[in-house]
Amino acid sequence: MPTATPDSAFTKGLEGVVATESAVCTVFGDEGRLVYRGYDIHDLADHSTFEETAYLLLNGDLPTRAQLKTFTAQIKASQKLDRVVLRIIKDAPAGANPMHVLRTAVSAAVFVDPDRGDDSRAAEYRKAVRLIAQLPTMLGAFQRLRSGQKPLTPRRGLSLAANTLYLLTGEIPEPEVVRAFDVALILHADHELNASTFAARVIAATLADMHGAVTGAIAALAGPLHGGANTEAMKMLLDIKTPDRAESWVRERLARKERIMAFGHRVYRTEDPRASHLRRMSEELGRKFGQSHWFAIQRIIEDVVKREKGLYCNVDFYSATLYYVMGIPLDLYTPIFVASRVSGWCAHVLEQHADNRLIRPRAEYVGPLNRRWTPLRKRG
Numbered sequence: 029m030p031t032a033t034p035d036s037a038f039t040k041g042l043e044g045v046v047a048t049e050s051a052v053c054t055v056f057g058d059e060g061r062l063v064y065r066g067y068d069i070h071d072l073a074d075h076s077t078f079e080e081t082a083y084l085l086l087n088g089d090l091p092t093r094a095q096l097k098t099f100t101a102q103i104k105a106s107q108k109l110d111r112v113v114l115r116i117i118k119d120a121p122a123g124a125n126p127m128h129v130l131r132t133a134v135s136a137a138v139f140v141d142p143d144r145g146d147d148s149r150a151a152e153y154r155k156a157v158r159l160i161a162q163l164p165t166m167l168g169a170f171q172r173l174r175s176g177q178k179p180l181t182p183r184r185g186l187s188l189a190a191n192t193l194y195l196l197t198g199e200i201p202e203p204e205v206v207r208a209f210d211v212a213l214i215l216h217a218d219h220e221l222n223a224s225t226f227a228a229r230v231i232a233a234t235l236a237d238m239h240g241a242v243t244g245a246i247a248a249l250a251g252p253l254h255g256g257a258n259t260e261a262m263k264m265l266l267d268i269k270t271p272d273r274a275e276s277w278v279r280e281r282l283a284r285k286e287r288i289m290a291f292g293h294r295v296y297r298t299e300d301p302r303a304s305h306l307r308r309m310s311e312e313l314g315r316k317f318g319q320s321h322w323f324a325i326q327r328i329i330e331d332v333v334k335r336e337k338g339l340y341c342n343v344d345f346y347s348a349t350l351y352y353v354m355g356i357p358l359d360l361y362t363p364i365f366v367a368s369r370v371s372g373w374c375a376h377v378l379e380q381h382a383d384n385r386l387i388r389p390r391a392e393y394v395g396p397l398n399r400r401w402t403p404l405r406k407r408g
């Protein structure tokens with residue numbers, strides 16, 4: 029029978045489909061290996077900073093000392109929010125979802141971006157730097173305003189990680205906390221063609237602008253099957269409360285065929301390399317802040333889910349407790365993910381625009397054909 033669609037295999041969820049070439053990042057699912065621009069994630073987590081990693085993703089190479097100085101200065105010069113963007117954050121109604129506020133603020137940031145309307149690579153790069161610089165300020169302003177406090181001005185002497193924590197809490201945390209947060213930002217910065225990055229590239233491939241692509245990516249990241257899983261994982265742990273309840277809690281959920289949030293992955297078939305670092309940091313900071321029971325619960329859950337379903341935890345499992353013991357509100361975990369992943373999204377948008385082709389796949393049509401139109405009066 030003739031069909032409207034070409035004769036090619038349909039893969040639900042595009043699993044295993046190679047949809048683009050990219051030199052930004054790759055994932056070796058069977059080995060549990062993650063590589064940004066040729067550098068193993070373990071090396072970056074052990075030695076790099078978020079600023080250096082963001083530069084690497086955007087430019088393809090690690091910066092020289094002078095390049096890093098310039099890049100850091102560009103970030104610092106762009107951190108302040110325009111009052112148009114601040115107004116939008118202020119006007120968000122009480123109880124607004126921070127991911128909704130963030131994507132609205134990012135979308136609005138283009139109104140006042142000095143390069144709006146300029147699609148040149150240099151202008152898009154500057155927009156990327158501004159977005160990386162401003163997301164922590166947006167996050168901080170939102171958190172302070174909803175707690176009835178005045179937003180803080182970013183401090184020039186602080187790294188992006190330290191500034192993010194300062195803008196959220198009003199305090200400069202100790203170096204150990206800042207370093208753990210910096211490593212978490214590095215680990216979240218990119219992940220090949222995940223759902224939000226693919227969304228960003230689809231938008232960019234229509235030759236839409238950087239802010240549009242990032243706004244769409246934020247919307248995609250918010251879902252509980254993607255970045256939203258970190259908040260859901262913490263809610264699960266709060267519900268479990270104590271290690272002695274963990275095993276039965278998980279077994280009951282699995283028996284009901286429910287998903288355990290922050291477990292499983294489309295690509296990894298072994299340990300997610302990001303989880304190894306987050307597990308270690310979560311254990312260390314949990315101990316430091318007298319909250320080791322979360323780690324104890326998590327180890328039990330990991331064990332049961334591995335035994336029963338053969339699934340490993342992903343990046344969202346231990347980042348949840350890491351942020352929790354740092355005192356960060358639950359609903360800001362995914363927005364923090366945004367503050368890091370924006371660097372990867374922007375790198376992918378630049379790459380897409382450098383060698384663009386519209387992304388327009390086909391659907392296998394399963395609906396009816398050849399129906400006869402009937403006038404409204406005859407349809408009952």
Ligand code: ACO
Pocket residue numbers: 041222252253254255257286287288289290291292293294295337339342343344
């Ligand atoms: N808990 C229980 N079972 C699971 C889980 C889970 N977290 N994840 C997958 N499974 C099971 C499914 O029920 C299915 O079992 P079945 O074949 O018996 O029906 C099988 O594993 C395959 O699941 P799919 O949904 O087909 O796998 P997919 O590759 O589409 O999904 C996903 C990947 C969405 C990450 C999935 O593992 C999931 O829902 N995890 C929980 C949400 C989560 O942690 N998301 C964050 C991912 S990381 C990130 O985006 C930053």
